[in-house]
Amino acid sequence: MLSQKEFAVLYETVLASPGMTDSVKLVLHLPRKQVLILSKIIEVGIAAKGDGEKGGLLASVEGQLFDELAGVKDELLQKAGLKEMSERINSLISKQPL
Numbered sequence: 001m002l003s004q005k006e007f008a009v010l011y012e013t014v015l016a017s018p019g020m021t022d023s024v025k026l027v028l029h030l031p032r033k034q035v036l037i038l039s040k041i042i043e044v045g046i047a048a049k050g051d052g053e054k055g056g057l058l059a060s061v062e063g064q065l066f067d068e069l070a071g072v073k074d075e076l077l078q079k080a081g082l083k084e085m086s087e088r089i090n091s092l093i094s095k096q097p098l
Helices: 006-017 033-049 051-060 063-080 085-096
Strands: none
Touching: 006 085, 033 063, 033 085, 063 085
């Protein structure tokens, strides 16, 4: 079994392999609820990137990739007409006592 560090090196190697920076056109037809959930999953993943155990392999990924994923999340919300709703939900969540 590979250790966390060995697995991170393997993951970095796969991400650096030829063709991994090529753009891929995706055509998705998703219900708005799935877009909202997917955007939240991306947001939580970006937030967990450097959080030790939670971050896992994400801790070894470049920051630029997370910036690009944040842009994808914003684009998904914008195209689904959910950007404002997502912002309001996030503001309500942030106001909740822990």
